Amino acid sequence: MKVAKFGGSSVASAEMLKKVANIIKADETRKFIVVSAPGKRFEDDHKVTDLFIQLLKQFKDGVDYQDTLNKVVNRFRMITEELLLPNDIPNDLKNKIEKLFSMKKSDEQLVDELKSFGEDTLARILSDYLSELGIQSTYRNPKEAGIIVSDDYGNAVILDEAYEQIHQLRNERGVIVIPGFFGYTKNGQLRTFPRGGSDITGSIIAAGVEADLYENFTDVSSVYCVNPKLVPQPKEITMLTYKEMRELSYSGFSVFHDEALIPAFKKKIPVVVKNTNQPDLPGTMIKAEKEDFSKPVVGIASDEGFSSIYVRKYLMNRELGFGLRLLKILVDENISFEHAPSGIDDMSVIVRSHQLTKEKEQKVLKRIQSELNVDTISIQHNLAMIMLVGEGMSQRINVAAKATKAIAEATTNIEMINQGSSEVSMMFGIESEKLQQTVQSLYREFFE
Known part of the structure; x- marks a missing residue:
């Protein structure tokens, strides 16, 4: 049983979501799917999360935000239309944003709730698309999935008691699609994880359901041994240990935030980094223990x-x-x-x-x-x-x-x-x- 997480570049457009669906169809053991908000489609494009941040700033500054709001909604509407899905989900998103702005919320609560809409909306769309393709699929909100977190705005931490609830997801049939980046407190308040939040969600789900493998799909085929911006065409790393990955990610490697994989590491669940555009390539495997000591520096x-x-x-x-x-x-x-x-x-x-x-x-x-x-x-x-x-x-x-x-x-x-x-x-x-x-x-x- 596998947990597969798809990053922002992997869900940036309808074309990419078709690739995601094919990856899910190709392996029936990919039971749990965690998604980010849509990322950039091209170099000068905007990440959806950045648009939400811009939207909130305009709202708080008291300036007209309708243009930015339309950009956000149209980004999702473009995806649903190209996937031949109804526009109910994008229309619902616009209503939810307007409703949120009409409520009296603290600045912190506004930030967390608004930024969570990107992952949540994309998860709903992907689940509907999988169903249209004949794949039994269910969207699960993090509250329903049992992701119970601490009461820290923008810096939530999973609570140990959550894992028992998450484990119950194993009993559900078909593919379960879960939005990344956020969870809920014991009192039912939405809180987001820090940077790399969707990776954290994927790692939490993998640990909770005790998956055999956590697949992290991104836009690179593997982890490189050095920053490609500093060394052209560097060699790929085929195998890493948890300790090595944590040291590398802390020190500037951009594949993972250095804390993102800790839940999976604690349960010794192997993690593999794979490319959504080339899913058949082996990628980089991250395991608990070193198997080959022939290379002192990885x-x-x-x-x-x-x-x-x-x-x-x-x-x-x-x-x-x-x-x-x-x-x-x-x-x-x-x-x-x-x-x-x-x-x-x-x-x-x-x-x-x-x-x-x-x-x-x-x-x-x-x-x-x-x-x-x-x-x-x-x-x-x-x-x-x-x-x-x-x-x-x-x-x-x-x-x-x-x-x-x-x-x-x-x-x-x-x-x-x-x-x-x-x-x-x-x-x-x-x-x-x-x-x-x-x-x-x-x-x-x-x-x-």
Whole structure:
């Protein structure tokens, strides 16, 4: 029994929904289908979710939003007409939006409910289309499916008690189509998941029904070992472990949000990334345990937009609670940190640059200086992080040597090195302007 999730690009048009239907028809074990809202059909197109966000802004600003509303509704109407379905669902969507705007709701509630309409409407359309093709299909709202979540606007988390209810879906006949991205609280209030929400729903359903496989259909045939924007035609990854995928997705890989697959991972359900346009290709399989340790590095992830807060104080290592007090200052200023490499007398804290406004940066520097009485303090901006990922690293003794050699050949200075205790990843901090040439040099070293 399989759970198949189709992303925004896979459901962007009627033509794509026909491909989705053929994929479902081709394998009767694809029993549970989770869908996103329609994505872009072409480069300059709009994602439906972005149109909903624009629509809400216009409504809140008190300006005429009818044009945007018509764009949203017509996007779905175009799909139903091309699939030779009645326009009841798009017309119902317009009525629901107008009704929502007439109700007294908090801004947070408005955002969550309006953004959920994209996935919900598409799920209804797909279920009707499958039925027209003679496939026994049922639409299930997340409330009916048992997706019970925490009461956090835009950042909901599945509750453990939900899985028992979701498990009951196994008893239903035919194909079950479920909209991604949102669930309901115990009190029946709609809440959305964070970024990558439809992936999260698919993972939750796979865990709840204890699927044999979770298929994640997207617009790529597999996960690449490096960002294709940095290295032309990079090699494909055929097999990953959960740990490797999490490290890669955290570090800039765009296939999954780094938290999206956790429910499936916990139940050790294998996940495969496949291409809706080429569904017969094997894709990239993600499993719990490593089977082949011949390649120490499976992928090179990278991301920009980091800053390093560097502090130095003589005998810092003997000062009880120094690190705790330093990080507490960041907590007080609502700044989360990514990495914190340290030495005997110094410590660096790596943060996302967008968290440091000029005012906040000056406040943090002043507090660290006055409260911790440090000898030196500075902030370095425009940093990029490069992460080598592979559980095979722990089996090899020369990975760091090969990596630093490749970085040196790119004439790049290493600003920071950090290796996780899990030995699944090794991270290097460099200047952002050197990112592409450094990644290309590392790719040559480990993959060519």
